[in-house]
Amino acid sequence: MKIENTKAQMRKGVLEYCILSVLSHDDAYVAEILETLKSAKLLVVEGTIYPLLTRLKNAKLLSYRWEESTGGPPRKYYGLTDEGKEFLSELSETWLELNYAVTKITSKNKTNDE
Amino acid sequence: MNKTININLAGVFFHIDEDAFIKLDKYLKAIETYLAKEESKDEILQDIEARIAELFTESMAHKNQVVNSIQVNDMIAIMGEPEAYKIDDEEEPTSNSSKFRPSRKLYRDIDRNYIGGVSAGLNYYLGLNTFLIRLIWVASAFFSFGATVAIYIILWIVIPAANTTSQKLDMQGEPVNLTNIEKKVKESYSKFADKVGGIDYDKYGQQTKSGLTRFFDGLGDVLKAIGVFISKFLGVILLIISSLVLVGLLIFLFSFGTISVFELGDFNKMELFSLGIPYWIQVILFFLTAAIPFFYLLILSLKLLFSNLKSIGKISHITLMGIWILCVIVITTLGIKKQLEVSYDGEVVEVSALNIATTDTLRVKMNPNLMFDENINQRRQQKIVKDDTNSSKLYSSNVYVNFRTSNDDELKVRVTKKGFGSSENLARERASLIEYDYKLENSVLKLDNYFLTTPEFAKQKVKVEITVYIPEQQIIYLDKNLMDFSRIRNFKRSDYNTYLGYEENIWKPLDSIYKNKSIN
Numbered sequence: 001m002k003i004e005n006t007k008a009q010m011r012k013g014v015l016e017y018c019i020l021s022v023l024s025h026d027d028a029y030v031a032e033i034l035e036t037l038k039s040a041k042l043l044v045v046e047g048t049i050y051p052l053l054t055r056l057k058n059a060k061l062l063s064y065r066w067e068e069s070t071g072g073p074p075r076k077y078y079g080l081t082d083e084g085k086e087f088l089s090e091l092s093e094t095w096l097e098l099n100y101a102v103t104k105i106t107s108k109n110k111t112n113d114e
Numbered sequence: 115m116n117k118t119i120n121i122n123l124a125g126v127f128f129h130i131d132e133d134a135f136i137k138l139d140k141y142l143k144a145i146e147t148y149l150a151k152e153e154s155k156d157e158i159l160q161d162i163e164a165r166i167a168e169l170f171t172e173s174m175a176h177k178n179q180v181v182n183s184i185q186v187n188d189m190i191a192i193m194g195e196p197e198a199y200k201i202d203d204e205e206e207p208t209s210n211s212s213k214f215r216p217s218r219k220l221y222r223d224i225d226r227n228y229i230g231g232v233s234a235g236l237n238y239y240l241g242l243n244t245f246l247i248r249l250i251w252v253a254s255a256f257f258s259f260g261a262t263v264a265i266y267i268i269l270w271i272v273i274p275a276a277n278t279t280s281q282k283l284d285m286q287g288e289p290v291n292l293t294n295i296e297k298k299v300k301e302s303y304s305k306f307a308d309k310v311g312g313i314d315y316d317k318y319g320q321q322t323k324s325g326l327t328r329f330f331d332g333l334g335d336v337l338k339a340i341g342v343f344i345s346k347f348l349g350v351i352l353l354i355i356s357s358l359v360l361v362g363l364l365i366f367l368f369s370f371g372t373i374s375v376f377e378l379g380d381f382n383k384m385e386l387f388s389l390g391i392p393y394w395i396q397v398i399l400f401f402l403t404a405a406i407p408f409f410y411l412l413i414l415s416l417k418l419l420f421s422n423l424k425s426i427g428k429i430s431h432i433t434l435m436g437i438w439i440l441c442v443i444v445i446t447t448l449g450i451k452k453q454l455e456v457s458y459d460g461e462v463v464e465v466s467a468l469n470i471a472t473t474d475t476l477r478v479k480m481n482p483n484l485m486f487d488e489n490i491n492q493r494r495q496q497k498i499v500k501d502d503t504n505s506s507k508l509y510s511s512n513v514y515v516n517f518r519t520s521n522d523d524e525l526k527v528r529v530t531k532k533g534f535g536s537s538e539n540l541a542r543e544r545a546s547l548i549e550y551d552y553k554l555e556n557s558v559l560k561l562d563n564y565f566l567t568t569p570e571f572a573k574q575k576v577k578v579e580i581t582v583y584i585p586e587q588q589i590i591y592l593d594k595n596l597m598d599f600s601r602i603r604n605f606k607r608s609d610y611n612t613y614l615g616y617e618e619n620i621w622k623p624l625d626s627i628y629k630n631k632s633i634n
Binding site for chain 2: 030031044045046047048050051053054055058069072073074075076
């Protein structure tokens with residue numbers, strides 16, 4: 001088993017949750033979403049996000065509108081749909097549970113090790 | 115000095131260095147391979163292209179700057195290596211497939227289109243001159259009375275348009291022709307040979323198992339290439355058959371459909387297939403029943419040949435299937451109804467006694483009417499003729515003559531007219547519409563060798579059976595022209611045109627009777 005694969009899998013699972021969270025505050029276009037994710041060091045390269053966004057859109061969790069931009073091509077502004085909001089609140093709960101569980105288990109292990 | 119290429123990324127125009135272009139092209143191709151299984155691959159690629167365009171625009175000092183390799187490298191650093199685009203890690207694409215340049219794909223070239231861009235797309239795919247392809251379309255449309263236009267429209271619907279840059283590159287890729295298919299087969303064969311040959315001198319100590327695995331891997335490649343070749347070959351044959359049949363059916367539809375709408379021409383020959391509905395509806399029914407399966411065959415052949423075709427959509431499928439089933443049901447029902455219409459026989463019988471002296475010789479012959487037909491000695495002729503009053507009649511020589519001995523020493527003729535219909539009464543009514551005549555003149559019984567009836571009975575079960583009852587003591591003479599209309603037990607060809615007498619329950623030539631008598 002390669003460490004890179006495991007890392008990537010862990011990161012990708014969380015990534016969906018984070019994208020939805022970023023969009024829960026306000027609609028954003030890809031570069032803005034990327035900036036937030038990159039600043040938190042969750043994402044190193046941009047490529048991963050495009051297939052993810054399209055999948056979320058196909059799952060009807062996201063919708064988008066076109067907006068003209070100065071200089072470049074028109075931009076896709078993504079926003080949460082009602083389904084997306086529901087999905088996100090459920091994910092938040094799961095995340096809290098997971099977070100609690102993981103912290104508890106890993107900290108116990110640490111104390112055992114010591 | 116560096117050559118530049120003009121490209122269009124998500125609608126934005128860029129000048130790009132040739133080496134930078136090759137790098138970008140490889141990058142996009144590699145991403146496409148990684149996204150191959152993704153449902154909305156095209157959309158994702160468009161998004162990626164848009165982002166790349168944005169990155170290029172941002173990194174440019176002024177508007178007319180040329181994109182160079184450094185910018186492409188920077189872009190890749192930001193966007194990530196192609197592997198980064200893959201979400202699921204079920205299977206890593208092999209190193210071969212990422213290096214492999216995909217073969218040319220069929221797209222519609224919407225940048226050089228006259229109508230749908232089909233011809234321009236075929237130009238890339240087949241390597242034939244666009245003008246020539248268009249000329250073939252126009253000429254074939256002209257000679258097939260526009261039928262090939264339907265084929266064009268089908269292609270227009272199922273071939274996707276080249277929207278993204280990578281699709282445009284695919285469209286212009288390696289031409290798919292016999293030489294290239296052969297090359298592919300050879301390539302995979304030499305790969306196979308390398309792998310197999312490798313056992314002998316390469317890694318001697320290796321286990322045979324890995325050698326075998328390599329052997330089957332290589333064999334698989336060769337079989338795959340042969341499979342591709344066979345499916346393409348089959349595709350071409352099916353394409354030719356189905357498009358020819360479709361064009362033929364369309365011509366049938368237009369020619370027969372329009373002629374019958376204006377009721378031109380004589381359709382008696384089509385009476386056999388008539389379902390009792392207007393011809394043009396019947397023509398459309400037959401057309402749809404035959405054309406829809408061939409339409410699917412055409413789609414199948416296109417799918418075999420071109421992997422990237424669009425579906426015509428669920429609704430179209432359901433509609434076409436529905437129409438086809440409906441047509442089959444209508445044709446079957448009407449066919450059964452038609453069959454029921456002729457399922458009953460009915461007959462009208464007339465018997466009359468004729469006056470002839472027993473001492474006279476009775477001659478019997480068929481009485482043809484040269485006005486109607488010159489094949490006077492043949493049964494089962496049918497045609498439409500004009501009678502004395504110039505009205506159309508069905509002429510039929512479906513006449514059969516029987517001979518029996520009379521039990522009351524009277525010459526009698528029994529005429530049975532046979533008709534058809536959905537009930538016995540109707541069949542009898544129709545039978546009574548048959549006009550048949552015979553006469554006895556100077557001891558000669560002249561039987562018409564035909565009957566007339568209404569033209570609607572063409573190709574139907576109408577016939578006339580005549581039985582002549584002859585007194586036993588009568589001497590008879592049967593004309594040779596009866597031969598085809600009657601079959602008499604124990605009768606030879608030489609028994610016609612001979613005087614016959616009745617003895618031992620059969621009619622025999624007189625000389626043989628006298629011979630017997632003289633012996634006695």
